[in-house]
Amino acid sequence: MKSFHQPVLLAEVIKHLIYDIHGTYVDSTFGGGGHARSILKEISNKGKLIAFDQDQFSIIKNKICDKRIILFNANFSKIKRILKASKKQVKVSGILADLGVSSYQINTPQRGFSIRFNNILDMRMDLSKTKSALNIIKTYSFENLNNLFYKYGDFKKPQIISRKILLNRKFINTTFDLVKLFNNNINFLSRLFQALRIEVNDEINALKKLLKQARTLLKKGGRLAIISYHSLEDRLVKNFFKTGNIHGIIRSDNQGNNLSTFHKRYTKRIFPTKQEIYTNPRAKSAILRITQKI
Ligand SMILES: C[S@@+](CC[C@H](N)C(=O)[O-])C[C@H]1O[C@@H](n2cnc3c(N)ncnc32)[C@H](O)[C@@H]1O
Structure with missing residues:
Protein backbone atom coordinates (compact mmCIF):
# COMPACT_ATOMS: atom_id res chain seq x y z
CA MET A 1 0.00 0.00 0.00
CA LYS A 2 1.29 3.47 -0.90
CA SER A 3 1.38 5.56 2.24
CA PHE A 4 4.01 8.13 1.31
CA HIS A 5 2.85 11.45 -0.04
CA GLN A 6 3.73 12.56 -3.55
CA PRO A 7 3.75 16.37 -3.52
CA VAL A 8 1.31 18.01 -5.92
CA LEU A 9 2.40 20.68 -8.44
CA LEU A 10 5.88 20.58 -6.94
CA ALA A 11 7.88 22.22 -9.76
CA GLU A 12 5.30 24.99 -10.13
CA VAL A 13 5.27 25.74 -6.38
CA ILE A 14 9.06 25.93 -6.18
CA LYS A 15 9.37 28.07 -9.31
CA HIS A 16 7.01 30.78 -8.04
CA LEU A 17 7.44 30.58 -4.27
CA ILE A 18 11.22 30.75 -3.87
CA TYR A 19 12.50 34.12 -5.11
CA ASP A 20 15.12 34.73 -2.39
CA ILE A 21 17.26 31.70 -1.58
CA HIS A 22 18.37 33.25 1.73
CA GLY A 23 14.80 33.93 2.83
CA THR A 24 12.54 32.36 5.47
CA TYR A 25 9.64 30.31 4.15
CA VAL A 26 6.64 28.70 5.82
CA ASP A 27 5.17 25.35 4.83
CA SER A 28 1.90 25.49 6.74
CA THR A 29 0.87 21.93 5.76
CA PHE A 30 3.99 19.79 6.23
CA GLY A 31 2.23 16.41 5.65
CA GLY A 32 4.69 13.94 4.16
CA GLY A 33 7.31 16.68 3.89
CA GLY A 34 7.43 16.48 0.07
CA HIS A 35 7.21 20.21 -0.61
CA ALA A 36 9.35 20.92 2.46
CA ARG A 37 12.22 18.75 1.18
CA SER A 38 12.24 20.56 -2.15
CA ILE A 39 12.13 23.98 -0.50
CA LEU A 40 15.15 22.97 1.59
CA LYS A 41 17.00 21.88 -1.56
CA GLU A 42 16.30 25.24 -3.16
CA ILE A 43 17.23 27.61 -0.31
CA SER A 44 20.76 28.42 0.85
CA ASN A 45 22.45 27.61 4.17
CA LYS A 46 21.19 30.94 5.48
CA GLY A 47 17.61 30.23 4.43
CA LYS A 48 15.02 28.84 6.86
CA ASP A 55 -1.38 15.99 12.84
CA GLN A 56 1.18 14.83 15.40
CA PHE A 57 1.78 11.61 13.42
CA SER A 58 2.68 13.45 10.21
CA ILE A 59 5.35 15.29 12.14
CA ILE A 60 6.70 12.21 13.94
CA LYS A 61 6.67 9.97 10.87
CA ASN A 62 8.06 12.39 8.32
CA LYS A 63 10.38 14.54 10.40
CA ILE A 64 13.31 16.00 8.46
CA CYS A 65 16.68 16.34 10.14
CA ASP A 66 18.08 19.60 8.86
CA LYS A 67 19.18 22.53 10.99
CA ARG A 68 17.33 24.97 8.72
CA ILE A 69 13.86 23.55 9.45
CA ILE A 70 11.71 24.14 12.53
CA LEU A 71 8.60 21.98 12.85
CA PHE A 72 5.53 22.92 14.84
CA ASN A 73 2.77 20.47 15.66
CA ALA A 74 0.05 23.10 15.46
CA ASN A 75 -2.89 24.35 13.46
CA PHE A 76 -1.87 26.95 10.87
CA SER A 77 -4.73 29.13 12.10
CA LYS A 78 -2.39 30.04 15.00
CA ILE A 79 0.62 30.80 12.80
CA LYS A 80 1.20 34.39 13.89
CA ARG A 81 0.89 33.71 17.59
CA ILE A 82 3.25 30.73 17.39
CA LEU A 83 5.89 32.56 15.39
CA LYS A 84 5.74 35.48 17.79
CA ALA A 85 5.85 33.33 20.93
CA SER A 86 8.79 31.31 19.69
CA LYS A 87 10.60 34.51 18.69
CA LYS A 88 11.11 33.10 15.21
CA GLN A 89 11.11 35.38 12.19
CA VAL A 90 7.86 37.30 12.12
CA LYS A 91 8.15 38.55 8.54
CA VAL A 92 8.64 35.83 5.94
CA SER A 93 9.43 35.60 2.23
CA GLY A 94 6.81 33.02 1.34
CA ILE A 95 4.00 30.89 2.67
CA LEU A 96 2.71 27.63 1.20
CA ALA A 97 -0.52 25.81 2.07
CA ASP A 98 -1.30 22.50 0.38
CA LEU A 99 -4.78 21.96 1.81
CA GLY A 100 -6.69 18.80 2.66
CA VAL A 101 -5.39 15.43 3.73
CA SER A 102 -2.18 13.60 2.91
CA SER A 103 -1.89 10.15 1.34
CA TYR A 104 -0.51 8.97 4.66
CA GLN A 105 -3.71 10.01 6.43
CA ILE A 106 -6.00 8.59 3.73
CA ASN A 107 -4.08 5.32 3.59
CA THR A 108 -4.04 4.73 7.35
CA PRO A 109 -7.23 2.70 7.95
CA GLN A 110 -7.67 3.60 11.62
CA ARG A 111 -7.87 7.32 10.80
CA GLY A 112 -11.26 6.71 9.21
CA PHE A 113 -10.79 9.09 6.24
CA SER A 114 -11.23 6.57 3.46
CA ILE A 115 -14.20 4.76 1.95
CA ARG A 116 -11.80 1.88 1.16
CA PHE A 117 -11.21 0.70 4.73
CA ASN A 118 -13.64 -0.24 7.45
CA ASN A 119 -13.00 1.65 10.63
CA ILE A 120 -14.67 3.92 13.20
CA LEU A 121 -15.70 7.16 11.49
CA ASP A 122 -13.00 9.46 12.80
CA MET A 123 -11.46 11.88 10.23
CA ARG A 124 -9.72 14.09 12.79
CA MET A 125 -6.40 15.47 11.55
CA ASP A 126 -5.65 16.66 15.08
CA LEU A 127 -6.23 13.73 17.40
CA SER A 128 -6.35 15.95 20.48
CA LYS A 129 -9.66 17.39 19.26
CA ASN A 146 -28.13 19.82 5.43
CA ASN A 147 -25.89 22.80 5.70
CA LEU A 148 -22.65 20.85 5.70
CA PHE A 149 -23.64 18.48 2.89
CA TYR A 150 -24.77 21.43 0.77
CA LYS A 151 -21.72 23.62 1.41
CA TYR A 152 -18.93 21.08 1.58
CA GLY A 153 -20.24 18.22 -0.53
CA ASP A 154 -21.99 20.27 -3.25
CA PHE A 155 -25.15 18.17 -2.83
CA LYS A 156 -28.12 19.95 -4.34
CA LYS A 157 -30.64 17.97 -2.28
CA PRO A 158 -28.87 17.42 1.04
CA GLN A 159 -32.19 16.76 2.81
CA ILE A 160 -32.34 13.25 1.34
CA ILE A 161 -28.93 12.43 2.83
CA SER A 162 -29.63 14.08 6.19
CA ARG A 163 -32.98 12.32 6.57
CA LYS A 164 -31.43 8.93 5.89
CA ILE A 165 -28.71 9.61 8.45
CA LEU A 166 -31.21 10.73 11.10
CA LEU A 167 -33.33 7.61 10.57
CA ASN A 168 -30.31 5.29 10.82
CA ARG A 169 -27.91 7.13 13.09
CA LYS A 170 -28.21 4.52 15.85
CA PHE A 171 -26.71 1.91 13.55
CA ILE A 172 -23.92 4.00 12.03
CA ASN A 173 -20.50 3.61 13.61
CA THR A 174 -18.01 2.82 10.89
CA THR A 175 -16.98 4.00 7.44
CA PHE A 176 -18.53 0.88 5.88
CA ASP A 177 -21.85 1.47 7.74
CA LEU A 178 -22.06 4.77 5.87
CA VAL A 179 -20.92 3.24 2.59
CA LYS A 180 -23.56 0.48 2.88
CA LEU A 181 -26.31 2.88 3.93
CA PHE A 182 -25.90 4.95 0.79
CA ASN A 183 -24.92 2.12 -1.50
CA ASN A 184 -23.93 4.70 -4.09
CA ASN A 185 -21.15 5.40 -6.58
CA ILE A 186 -17.61 6.42 -5.62
CA ASN A 187 -18.14 10.02 -6.63
CA PHE A 188 -21.15 10.37 -4.32
CA LEU A 189 -19.39 8.66 -1.41
CA SER A 190 -16.20 10.69 -1.85
CA ARG A 191 -18.21 13.92 -1.67
CA LEU A 192 -20.07 12.65 1.39
CA PHE A 193 -16.81 11.79 3.15
CA GLN A 194 -15.20 15.05 2.04
CA ALA A 195 -18.08 17.09 3.47
CA LEU A 196 -17.76 15.36 6.85
CA ARG A 197 -13.98 15.78 6.86
CA ILE A 198 -14.18 19.52 6.13
CA GLU A 199 -16.67 19.94 8.99
CA VAL A 200 -14.70 17.78 11.46
CA ASN A 201 -11.53 19.78 10.90
CA ASP A 202 -13.21 23.18 10.51
CA GLU A 203 -11.15 23.54 7.35
CA ILE A 204 -12.76 26.65 5.86
CA ASN A 205 -12.42 28.70 9.05
CA ALA A 206 -8.80 27.62 9.45
CA LEU A 207 -8.08 28.72 5.87
CA LYS A 208 -9.72 32.12 6.47
CA LYS A 209 -7.56 32.62 9.56
CA LEU A 210 -4.40 31.64 7.69
CA LEU A 211 -5.12 34.04 4.82
CA LYS A 212 -5.76 36.96 7.16
CA GLN A 213 -2.50 36.39 9.02
CA ALA A 214 -0.49 35.75 5.86
CA ARG A 215 -1.28 39.29 4.75
CA THR A 216 0.72 40.75 7.63
CA LEU A 217 3.33 38.00 7.95
CA LEU A 218 4.59 38.35 4.41
CA LYS A 219 7.36 40.80 3.57
CA LYS A 220 6.89 43.23 0.72
CA GLY A 221 7.36 41.13 -2.42
CA ASN A 239 -11.32 36.62 -3.77
CA PHE A 240 -8.71 37.11 -1.08
CA PHE A 241 -5.94 37.50 -3.66
CA LYS A 242 -8.08 39.93 -5.64
CA THR A 243 -9.18 42.15 -2.76
CA GLY A 244 -6.78 41.48 0.13
CA ASN A 245 -9.64 40.57 2.50
CA ILE A 246 -11.56 37.36 3.13
CA HIS A 247 -14.92 39.03 2.44
CA GLY A 248 -13.83 39.63 -1.15
CA ILE A 249 -14.79 43.31 -0.98
CA ILE A 250 -12.79 45.53 -3.32
CA ARG A 251 -11.53 48.66 -1.55
CA SER A 252 -10.52 51.56 -3.79
CA ASP A 253 -8.82 54.93 -3.32
CA ASN A 254 -10.24 58.28 -4.53
CA GLN A 255 -9.02 57.57 -8.05
CA GLY A 256 -10.77 54.21 -8.10
CA ASN A 257 -7.53 52.16 -7.79
CA ASN A 258 -7.93 48.78 -6.12
CA LEU A 259 -6.29 48.93 -2.67
CA SER A 260 -5.59 45.21 -2.47
CA THR A 261 -2.51 43.96 -0.61
CA PHE A 262 -1.52 41.77 -3.55
CA HIS A 263 -0.34 42.28 -7.11
CA LYS A 264 -3.18 41.96 -9.54
CA ARG A 265 -3.00 38.73 -11.52
CA TYR A 266 0.45 37.70 -10.33
CA THR A 267 -0.22 34.30 -11.89
CA LYS A 268 -3.27 32.64 -13.38
CA ARG A 269 -4.66 29.47 -11.83
CA ILE A 270 -2.19 26.61 -12.27
CA PHE A 271 -3.46 23.06 -12.83
CA PRO A 272 -1.57 19.76 -12.81
CA THR A 273 -0.69 18.32 -16.20
CA THR A 279 1.07 9.32 -11.93
CA ASN A 280 -0.61 10.96 -8.90
CA PRO A 281 -4.44 10.77 -9.08
CA ARG A 282 -4.70 12.85 -5.88
CA ALA A 283 -3.63 15.83 -8.00
CA LYS A 284 -6.80 15.61 -10.11
CA SER A 285 -8.78 18.36 -8.40
CA ALA A 286 -5.80 20.51 -7.37
CA ILE A 287 -5.73 24.22 -8.21
CA LEU A 288 -2.68 26.29 -7.36
CA ARG A 289 -2.94 30.06 -6.96
CA ILE A 290 0.07 32.21 -6.18
CA THR A 291 0.22 35.89 -5.42
CA GLN A 292 2.79 38.46 -4.40
CA LYS A 293 2.47 41.08 -1.68
CA ILE A 294 2.73 44.64 -2.89
C1 LIG B 1 -2.13 17.63 1.42
S1 LIG B 1 -1.23 17.33 2.86
C2 LIG B 1 0.26 18.21 2.61
C3 LIG B 1 1.30 17.40 1.90
C4 LIG B 1 2.66 18.10 1.78
N1 LIG B 1 2.56 19.29 1.01
C5 LIG B 1 3.66 17.15 1.17
O1 LIG B 1 4.23 17.49 0.13
O2 LIG B 1 3.94 16.10 1.74
C6 LIG B 1 -2.01 18.33 4.02
C7 LIG B 1 -1.42 18.26 5.43
O3 LIG B 1 -1.79 19.46 6.07
C8 LIG B 1 -2.24 19.21 7.36
N2 LIG B 1 -3.23 20.23 7.67
C9 LIG B 1 -4.44 20.42 7.10
N3 LIG B 1 -5.06 21.47 7.65
C10 LIG B 1 -4.20 21.99 8.58
C11 LIG B 1 -4.26 23.08 9.49
N4 LIG B 1 -5.34 23.85 9.58
N5 LIG B 1 -3.19 23.33 10.28
C12 LIG B 1 -2.09 22.53 10.21
N6 LIG B 1 -1.99 21.46 9.41
C13 LIG B 1 -3.03 21.19 8.58
C14 LIG B 1 -2.82 17.80 7.30
O4 LIG B 1 -2.74 17.20 8.58
C15 LIG B 1 -1.92 17.12 6.27
O5 LIG B 1 -0.86 16.46 6.88
Missing part, protein backbone atom coordinates in the same frame (compact mmCIF):
# COMPACT_ATOMS: atom_id res chain seq x y z
CA LEU A 49 11.87 26.78 6.69
CA ILE A 50 9.20 26.91 9.37
CA ALA A 51 6.68 24.10 9.01
CA PHE A 52 3.33 23.35 10.61
CA ASP A 53 1.08 20.33 10.79
CA GLN A 54 -1.80 19.76 13.15
CA THR A 130 -12.90 15.77 20.42
CA LYS A 131 -15.19 16.25 17.40
CA SER A 132 -15.04 13.29 15.01
CA ALA A 133 -17.18 12.35 12.01
CA LEU A 134 -19.02 9.91 14.27
CA ASN A 135 -19.95 12.74 16.67
CA ILE A 136 -21.43 14.64 13.75
CA ILE A 137 -23.44 11.63 12.59
CA LYS A 138 -24.72 10.98 16.11
CA THR A 139 -25.50 14.52 17.25
CA TYR A 140 -26.04 17.05 14.42
CA SER A 141 -29.52 18.40 13.76
CA PHE A 142 -31.25 18.00 10.39
CA GLU A 143 -30.48 21.65 9.55
CA ASN A 144 -26.81 21.38 10.45
CA LEU A 145 -26.40 18.20 8.42
CA GLY A 222 6.63 37.92 -0.44
CA ARG A 223 4.71 35.09 -2.11
CA LEU A 224 1.63 33.25 -0.97
CA ALA A 225 0.93 29.89 -2.63
CA ILE A 226 -2.26 27.93 -1.93
CA ILE A 227 -3.19 24.56 -3.41
CA SER A 228 -6.89 23.88 -2.94
CA TYR A 229 -8.98 20.83 -3.78
CA HIS A 230 -12.50 22.19 -3.32
CA SER A 231 -14.36 24.97 -5.14
CA LEU A 232 -15.26 26.70 -1.87
CA GLU A 233 -11.60 26.94 -0.85
CA ASP A 234 -10.53 28.07 -4.29
CA ARG A 235 -13.19 30.81 -4.41
CA LEU A 236 -12.07 32.07 -1.02
CA VAL A 237 -8.43 32.18 -2.15
CA LYS A 238 -9.31 33.85 -5.46
CA LYS A 274 -2.36 15.14 -17.51
CA GLN A 275 0.93 13.37 -16.87
CA GLU A 276 0.96 14.43 -13.20
CA ILE A 277 -2.66 13.31 -12.72
CA TYR A 278 -1.81 9.98 -14.33
Whole structure:
Protein backbone atom coordinates (compact mmCIF):
# COMPACT_ATOMS: atom_id res chain seq x y z
CA MET A 1 0.00 0.00 0.00
CA LYS A 2 1.29 3.47 -0.90
CA SER A 3 1.38 5.56 2.24
CA PHE A 4 4.01 8.13 1.31
CA HIS A 5 2.85 11.45 -0.04
CA GLN A 6 3.73 12.56 -3.55
CA PRO A 7 3.75 16.37 -3.52
CA VAL A 8 1.31 18.01 -5.92
CA LEU A 9 2.40 20.68 -8.44
CA LEU A 10 5.88 20.58 -6.94
CA ALA A 11 7.88 22.22 -9.76
CA GLU A 12 5.30 24.99 -10.13
CA VAL A 13 5.27 25.74 -6.38
CA ILE A 14 9.06 25.93 -6.18
CA LYS A 15 9.37 28.07 -9.31
CA HIS A 16 7.01 30.78 -8.04
CA LEU A 17 7.44 30.58 -4.27
CA ILE A 18 11.22 30.75 -3.87
CA TYR A 19 12.50 34.12 -5.11
CA ASP A 20 15.12 34.73 -2.39
CA ILE A 21 17.26 31.70 -1.58
CA HIS A 22 18.37 33.25 1.73
CA GLY A 23 14.80 33.93 2.83
CA THR A 24 12.54 32.36 5.47
CA TYR A 25 9.64 30.31 4.15
CA VAL A 26 6.64 28.70 5.82
CA ASP A 27 5.17 25.35 4.83
CA SER A 28 1.90 25.49 6.74
CA THR A 29 0.87 21.93 5.76
CA PHE A 30 3.99 19.79 6.23
CA GLY A 31 2.23 16.41 5.65
CA GLY A 32 4.69 13.94 4.16
CA GLY A 33 7.31 16.68 3.89
CA GLY A 34 7.43 16.48 0.07
CA HIS A 35 7.21 20.21 -0.61
CA ALA A 36 9.35 20.92 2.46
CA ARG A 37 12.22 18.75 1.18
CA SER A 38 12.24 20.56 -2.15
CA ILE A 39 12.13 23.98 -0.50
CA LEU A 40 15.15 22.97 1.59
CA LYS A 41 17.00 21.88 -1.56
CA GLU A 42 16.30 25.24 -3.16
CA ILE A 43 17.23 27.61 -0.31
CA SER A 44 20.76 28.42 0.85
CA ASN A 45 22.45 27.61 4.17
CA LYS A 46 21.19 30.94 5.48
CA GLY A 47 17.61 30.23 4.43
CA LYS A 48 15.02 28.84 6.86
CA LEU A 49 11.87 26.78 6.69
CA ILE A 50 9.20 26.91 9.37
CA ALA A 51 6.68 24.10 9.01
CA PHE A 52 3.33 23.35 10.61
CA ASP A 53 1.08 20.33 10.79
CA GLN A 54 -1.80 19.76 13.15
CA ASP A 55 -1.38 15.99 12.84
CA GLN A 56 1.18 14.83 15.40
CA PHE A 57 1.78 11.61 13.42
CA SER A 58 2.68 13.45 10.21
CA ILE A 59 5.35 15.29 12.14
CA ILE A 60 6.70 12.21 13.94
CA LYS A 61 6.67 9.97 10.87
CA ASN A 62 8.06 12.39 8.32
CA LYS A 63 10.38 14.54 10.40
CA ILE A 64 13.31 16.00 8.46
CA CYS A 65 16.68 16.34 10.14
CA ASP A 66 18.08 19.60 8.86
CA LYS A 67 19.18 22.53 10.99
CA ARG A 68 17.33 24.97 8.72
CA ILE A 69 13.86 23.55 9.45
CA ILE A 70 11.71 24.14 12.53
CA LEU A 71 8.60 21.98 12.85
CA PHE A 72 5.53 22.92 14.84
CA ASN A 73 2.77 20.47 15.66
CA ALA A 74 0.05 23.10 15.46
CA ASN A 75 -2.89 24.35 13.46
CA PHE A 76 -1.87 26.95 10.87
CA SER A 77 -4.73 29.13 12.10
CA LYS A 78 -2.39 30.04 15.00
CA ILE A 79 0.62 30.80 12.80
CA LYS A 80 1.20 34.39 13.89
CA ARG A 81 0.89 33.71 17.59
CA ILE A 82 3.25 30.73 17.39
CA LEU A 83 5.89 32.56 15.39
CA LYS A 84 5.74 35.48 17.79
CA ALA A 85 5.85 33.33 20.93
CA SER A 86 8.79 31.31 19.69
CA LYS A 87 10.60 34.51 18.69
CA LYS A 88 11.11 33.10 15.21
CA GLN A 89 11.11 35.38 12.19
CA VAL A 90 7.86 37.30 12.12
CA LYS A 91 8.15 38.55 8.54
CA VAL A 92 8.64 35.83 5.94
CA SER A 93 9.43 35.60 2.23
CA GLY A 94 6.81 33.02 1.34
CA ILE A 95 4.00 30.89 2.67
CA LEU A 96 2.71 27.63 1.20
CA ALA A 97 -0.52 25.81 2.07
CA ASP A 98 -1.30 22.50 0.38
CA LEU A 99 -4.78 21.96 1.81
CA GLY A 100 -6.69 18.80 2.66
CA VAL A 101 -5.39 15.43 3.73
CA SER A 102 -2.18 13.60 2.91
CA SER A 103 -1.89 10.15 1.34
CA TYR A 104 -0.51 8.97 4.66
CA GLN A 105 -3.71 10.01 6.43
CA ILE A 106 -6.00 8.59 3.73
CA ASN A 107 -4.08 5.32 3.59
CA THR A 108 -4.04 4.73 7.35
CA PRO A 109 -7.23 2.70 7.95
CA GLN A 110 -7.67 3.60 11.62
CA ARG A 111 -7.87 7.32 10.80
CA GLY A 112 -11.26 6.71 9.21
CA PHE A 113 -10.79 9.09 6.24
CA SER A 114 -11.23 6.57 3.46
CA ILE A 115 -14.20 4.76 1.95
CA ARG A 116 -11.80 1.88 1.16
CA PHE A 117 -11.21 0.70 4.73
CA ASN A 118 -13.64 -0.24 7.45
CA ASN A 119 -13.00 1.65 10.63
CA ILE A 120 -14.67 3.92 13.20
CA LEU A 121 -15.70 7.16 11.49
CA ASP A 122 -13.00 9.46 12.80
CA MET A 123 -11.46 11.88 10.23
CA ARG A 124 -9.72 14.09 12.79
CA MET A 125 -6.40 15.47 11.55
CA ASP A 126 -5.65 16.66 15.08
CA LEU A 127 -6.23 13.73 17.40
CA SER A 128 -6.35 15.95 20.48
CA LYS A 129 -9.66 17.39 19.26
CA THR A 130 -12.90 15.77 20.42
CA LYS A 131 -15.19 16.25 17.40
CA SER A 132 -15.04 13.29 15.01
CA ALA A 133 -17.18 12.35 12.01
CA LEU A 134 -19.02 9.91 14.27
CA ASN A 135 -19.95 12.74 16.67
CA ILE A 136 -21.43 14.64 13.75
CA ILE A 137 -23.44 11.63 12.59
CA LYS A 138 -24.72 10.98 16.11
CA THR A 139 -25.50 14.52 17.25
CA TYR A 140 -26.04 17.05 14.42
CA SER A 141 -29.52 18.40 13.76
CA PHE A 142 -31.25 18.00 10.39
CA GLU A 143 -30.48 21.65 9.55
CA ASN A 144 -26.81 21.38 10.45
CA LEU A 145 -26.40 18.20 8.42
CA ASN A 146 -28.13 19.82 5.43
CA ASN A 147 -25.89 22.80 5.70
CA LEU A 148 -22.65 20.85 5.70
CA PHE A 149 -23.64 18.48 2.89
CA TYR A 150 -24.77 21.43 0.77
CA LYS A 151 -21.72 23.62 1.41
CA TYR A 152 -18.93 21.08 1.58
CA GLY A 153 -20.24 18.22 -0.53
CA ASP A 154 -21.99 20.27 -3.25
CA PHE A 155 -25.15 18.17 -2.83
CA LYS A 156 -28.12 19.95 -4.34
CA LYS A 157 -30.64 17.97 -2.28
CA PRO A 158 -28.87 17.42 1.04
CA GLN A 159 -32.19 16.76 2.81
CA ILE A 160 -32.34 13.25 1.34
CA ILE A 161 -28.93 12.43 2.83
CA SER A 162 -29.63 14.08 6.19
CA ARG A 163 -32.98 12.32 6.57
CA LYS A 164 -31.43 8.93 5.89
CA ILE A 165 -28.71 9.61 8.45
CA LEU A 166 -31.21 10.73 11.10
CA LEU A 167 -33.33 7.61 10.57
CA ASN A 168 -30.31 5.29 10.82
CA ARG A 169 -27.91 7.13 13.09
CA LYS A 170 -28.21 4.52 15.85
CA PHE A 171 -26.71 1.91 13.55
CA ILE A 172 -23.92 4.00 12.03
CA ASN A 173 -20.50 3.61 13.61
CA THR A 174 -18.01 2.82 10.89
CA THR A 175 -16.98 4.00 7.44
CA PHE A 176 -18.53 0.88 5.88
CA ASP A 177 -21.85 1.47 7.74
CA LEU A 178 -22.06 4.77 5.87
CA VAL A 179 -20.92 3.24 2.59
CA LYS A 180 -23.56 0.48 2.88
CA LEU A 181 -26.31 2.88 3.93
CA PHE A 182 -25.90 4.95 0.79
CA ASN A 183 -24.92 2.12 -1.50
CA ASN A 184 -23.93 4.70 -4.09
CA ASN A 185 -21.15 5.40 -6.58
CA ILE A 186 -17.61 6.42 -5.62
CA ASN A 187 -18.14 10.02 -6.63
CA PHE A 188 -21.15 10.37 -4.32
CA LEU A 189 -19.39 8.66 -1.41
CA SER A 190 -16.20 10.69 -1.85
CA ARG A 191 -18.21 13.92 -1.67
CA LEU A 192 -20.07 12.65 1.39
CA PHE A 193 -16.81 11.79 3.15
CA GLN A 194 -15.20 15.05 2.04
CA ALA A 195 -18.08 17.09 3.47
CA LEU A 196 -17.76 15.36 6.85
CA ARG A 197 -13.98 15.78 6.86
CA ILE A 198 -14.18 19.52 6.13
CA GLU A 199 -16.67 19.94 8.99
CA VAL A 200 -14.70 17.78 11.46
CA ASN A 201 -11.53 19.78 10.90
CA ASP A 202 -13.21 23.18 10.51
CA GLU A 203 -11.15 23.54 7.35
CA ILE A 204 -12.76 26.65 5.86
CA ASN A 205 -12.42 28.70 9.05
CA ALA A 206 -8.80 27.62 9.45
CA LEU A 207 -8.08 28.72 5.87
CA LYS A 208 -9.72 32.12 6.47
CA LYS A 209 -7.56 32.62 9.56
CA LEU A 210 -4.40 31.64 7.69
CA LEU A 211 -5.12 34.04 4.82
CA LYS A 212 -5.76 36.96 7.16
CA GLN A 213 -2.50 36.39 9.02
CA ALA A 214 -0.49 35.75 5.86
CA ARG A 215 -1.28 39.29 4.75
CA THR A 216 0.72 40.75 7.63
CA LEU A 217 3.33 38.00 7.95
CA LEU A 218 4.59 38.35 4.41
CA LYS A 219 7.36 40.80 3.57
CA LYS A 220 6.89 43.23 0.72
CA GLY A 221 7.36 41.13 -2.42
CA GLY A 222 6.63 37.92 -0.44
CA ARG A 223 4.71 35.09 -2.11
CA LEU A 224 1.63 33.25 -0.97
CA ALA A 225 0.93 29.89 -2.63
CA ILE A 226 -2.26 27.93 -1.93
CA ILE A 227 -3.19 24.56 -3.41
CA SER A 228 -6.89 23.88 -2.94
CA TYR A 229 -8.98 20.83 -3.78
CA HIS A 230 -12.50 22.19 -3.32
CA SER A 231 -14.36 24.97 -5.14
CA LEU A 232 -15.26 26.70 -1.87
CA GLU A 233 -11.60 26.94 -0.85
CA ASP A 234 -10.53 28.07 -4.29
CA ARG A 235 -13.19 30.81 -4.41
CA LEU A 236 -12.07 32.07 -1.02
CA VAL A 237 -8.43 32.18 -2.15
CA LYS A 238 -9.31 33.85 -5.46
CA ASN A 239 -11.32 36.62 -3.77
CA PHE A 240 -8.71 37.11 -1.08
CA PHE A 241 -5.94 37.50 -3.66
CA LYS A 242 -8.08 39.93 -5.64
CA THR A 243 -9.18 42.15 -2.76
CA GLY A 244 -6.78 41.48 0.13
CA ASN A 245 -9.64 40.57 2.50
CA ILE A 246 -11.56 37.36 3.13
CA HIS A 247 -14.92 39.03 2.44
CA GLY A 248 -13.83 39.63 -1.15
CA ILE A 249 -14.79 43.31 -0.98
CA ILE A 250 -12.79 45.53 -3.32
CA ARG A 251 -11.53 48.66 -1.55
CA SER A 252 -10.52 51.56 -3.79
CA ASP A 253 -8.82 54.93 -3.32
CA ASN A 254 -10.24 58.28 -4.53
CA GLN A 255 -9.02 57.57 -8.05
CA GLY A 256 -10.77 54.21 -8.10
CA ASN A 257 -7.53 52.16 -7.79
CA ASN A 258 -7.93 48.78 -6.12
CA LEU A 259 -6.29 48.93 -2.67
CA SER A 260 -5.59 45.21 -2.47
CA THR A 261 -2.51 43.96 -0.61
CA PHE A 262 -1.52 41.77 -3.55
CA HIS A 263 -0.34 42.28 -7.11
CA LYS A 264 -3.18 41.96 -9.54
CA ARG A 265 -3.00 38.73 -11.52
CA TYR A 266 0.45 37.70 -10.33
CA THR A 267 -0.22 34.30 -11.89
CA LYS A 268 -3.27 32.64 -13.38
CA ARG A 269 -4.66 29.47 -11.83
CA ILE A 270 -2.19 26.61 -12.27
CA PHE A 271 -3.46 23.06 -12.83
CA PRO A 272 -1.57 19.76 -12.81
CA THR A 273 -0.69 18.32 -16.20
CA LYS A 274 -2.36 15.14 -17.51
CA GLN A 275 0.93 13.37 -16.87
CA GLU A 276 0.96 14.43 -13.20
CA ILE A 277 -2.66 13.31 -12.72
CA TYR A 278 -1.81 9.98 -14.33
CA THR A 279 1.07 9.32 -11.93
CA ASN A 280 -0.61 10.96 -8.90
CA PRO A 281 -4.44 10.77 -9.08
CA ARG A 282 -4.70 12.85 -5.88
CA ALA A 283 -3.63 15.83 -8.00
CA LYS A 284 -6.80 15.61 -10.11
CA SER A 285 -8.78 18.36 -8.40
CA ALA A 286 -5.80 20.51 -7.37
CA ILE A 287 -5.73 24.22 -8.21
CA LEU A 288 -2.68 26.29 -7.36
CA ARG A 289 -2.94 30.06 -6.96
CA ILE A 290 0.07 32.21 -6.18
CA THR A 291 0.22 35.89 -5.42
CA GLN A 292 2.79 38.46 -4.40
CA LYS A 293 2.47 41.08 -1.68
CA ILE A 294 2.73 44.64 -2.89
C1 LIG B 1 -2.13 17.63 1.42
S1 LIG B 1 -1.23 17.33 2.86
C2 LIG B 1 0.26 18.21 2.61
C3 LIG B 1 1.30 17.40 1.90
C4 LIG B 1 2.66 18.10 1.78
N1 LIG B 1 2.56 19.29 1.01
C5 LIG B 1 3.66 17.15 1.17
O1 LIG B 1 4.23 17.49 0.13
O2 LIG B 1 3.94 16.10 1.74
C6 LIG B 1 -2.01 18.33 4.02
C7 LIG B 1 -1.42 18.26 5.43
O3 LIG B 1 -1.79 19.46 6.07
C8 LIG B 1 -2.24 19.21 7.36
N2 LIG B 1 -3.23 20.23 7.67
C9 LIG B 1 -4.44 20.42 7.10
N3 LIG B 1 -5.06 21.47 7.65
C10 LIG B 1 -4.20 21.99 8.58
C11 LIG B 1 -4.26 23.08 9.49
N4 LIG B 1 -5.34 23.85 9.58
N5 LIG B 1 -3.19 23.33 10.28
C12 LIG B 1 -2.09 22.53 10.21
N6 LIG B 1 -1.99 21.46 9.41
C13 LIG B 1 -3.03 21.19 8.58
C14 LIG B 1 -2.82 17.80 7.30
O4 LIG B 1 -2.74 17.20 8.58
C15 LIG B 1 -1.92 17.12 6.27
O5 LIG B 1 -0.86 16.46 6.88
